[in-house]
Amino acid sequence: MLEVNHLRKSFGKTEVVKGVTFTVDKGEAFGLLGPNGAGKSTTISMICGLLPYDSGEIKVDGFSVKEHQMEIKRKIGVVPQDIALYPTMSAHDNLIFWGKMYGLSGKQVVKKANEVLEFVGLLDRGKDKIETFSGGMKRRINIGAALMHQPELLIMDEPTVGIDPQSRNHILETVKELNKQGMTIIYTSHYMEEVEFLCKRIGIIDHGEVIAVGTKDDLVKRLSGGTVVKMEVNHFQNRLVEELNTLPLVEKVMVNDDKTELEILVSSGHQALGELVSTAIKNFIEVSSIKVQEPNLETLFLQLTGRSLRD
């Protein structure tokens, strides 16, 4: 359905997309996971034909984006990262407008608008203006607007930023349902859980490069036995970090902002536990809890980049 090959893009002198490559099959849900500024939105803009790319190639359904813009735009539905709706128009009118922009008309567009409203669970609020909606409801209409023309490929750019857990769950269920109905989905996020819940295959992107692609299991297997140990301490000294770093099993030590928790990447979790605790005790630091984290994508990201997915 989608092939992205060695895609490159610079803004001025800074290259923000550096040879991104991945493919998405028909009917698949693909997750693009990466921290702020990784280049997710830029990549998506290029797929949608909003932004010209410097080199590389994007093909949708075998058509090159450069040559067949209009055909491709008809196949794609885009949910932008920001709410792209007209606040003083009603939800219903917004949906109708976007439907018409995709060539729907007459009774068909009205019927579809009602279906979409029902699908996102806002049929009773259809007549209300978007500006009266809560953040979560706006997000739902923002998604609905991309569904009006029943796209083959739905591209969602962080559709759950800044909303309450209830709306978030609703959205995730909605997307899952769409995928079940056969829609191909690309979902970008910096929330590992969302991507894990929705997507079979996942690409991890950082600094404009895809640093790993595969199913969740594939990716986790790539962890070279590395494990993250979370250790809570009731006071903190820099010396502790220095000493921990000298231990042979320890690969990296990270401290959270309020200096109560250490995330320690070790090559073998269970073996290291004893040494970690005794180092703390030697430094007269009391450990209030310690646990070995199940290996997950966050661990992988940490291992690959030395940074965590979110600040």
Add this chain to the structure above:
Amino acid sequence: MKSLIIAWKDFKIRFMDRKGFSLMILFPILLTAILGTALSGVMGEQSLPKTTVGVVQNGTDQIGDYFIKDVLKGKELNDFVSVKIVDSKKKLTSLIHDEKIDAGIVIPNGWSQDLQDGKLKKVDLLVDPGKELQGSMMNSVLQTFVNRVITTSTSTKIVLTNTAQTLSPKEMNDLSIQLSRSLEKLAKSNAKYVQNASIGKKQVSGMQYYAAAMAAMFLLFNIMNGAKSFINERETETLARLMCTPTAKLSVLMGKFLGNLYFCIVQFSLFLVITHLLFHVNWGENIIQTISIALMYSIAVSGLAIFFAALLKDSKTADTVGGLGVQILSLIGGSMVPLTIFPNSLKTVANIAPNKWALSSFIDIMSGTTWNALLLPLTVLFLIGIVSVTIGTWRLQAK
């Protein structure tokens, strides 16, 4: 086809917006009422006493020049008042003493320099004690003129500063109170001797003049509003979303242009009908001429909106530039003070203001004109529109 959908969407958004609606439709009507009544008024049938008035003008001042040239020496007062320009106040006093003149007026240096703050400097009126009738007539003429200038400038200023921003209901309320206060002040002033002659050579009433002036001025706001509507779409990403749909860039731009055009046309039509019904404004014998000018003017305004959308980066700049631009254009285009007040050099400059072309054409039509005479303004307005929409489209498409 797609551009019509976008245009209709834009029109609906603008028309349904209550604040926007009152600013763009109710305000010009209210202002026409205020300014029009300030200017109209009947030169009574009764014969006025013949008066010779001496005038001393210290320094130069535009309002002063206008007062002497178009009011005292103007057509309406011509039969009763003869003007004698005098060098100094001393001379003036002695002339009154010698009964060579009936009254004397001393215009201070920089008479209108504080007009910004709604003030005119005090004028000295000297009257021969034996010529009370002439004295009170001159007093009325002077008072009325001062009131008119102040009201015009104040209320225009109030509206202009406020129209530049979006208003909350409370602010709207305050604004109406401000306006009605100006109206009240006017009602109290004894506006008996306001005369119509100031409006160029044409026989149009003050109400007619200001109806045309307000139409020209308020349509001008669509340059700013249209540009802002585009900039808003850019800022809120709806433009990006539009570009994700299978719609050509050109259709989107045409849609934005047409949406603004619809609004201009509806705004003008409503204004025309309401001023006619409410204030009996006579827009002239040939309504087709009026409509043609309005249409070309709307094209000019909508074209300029696209031009400025391409030029300006964000909506804040658009507000500042737009607010200032409308003020300048309204001023040099004759919407605040009649064009006749201007020195010739400024009249030439006024030709760059599209509202000047619209306004003077409306006035011409009101006083009866030929299609031939309208050919130039029609062409100028059309060209302004086409050239600016072309440049704007070209710049925006490149992005």
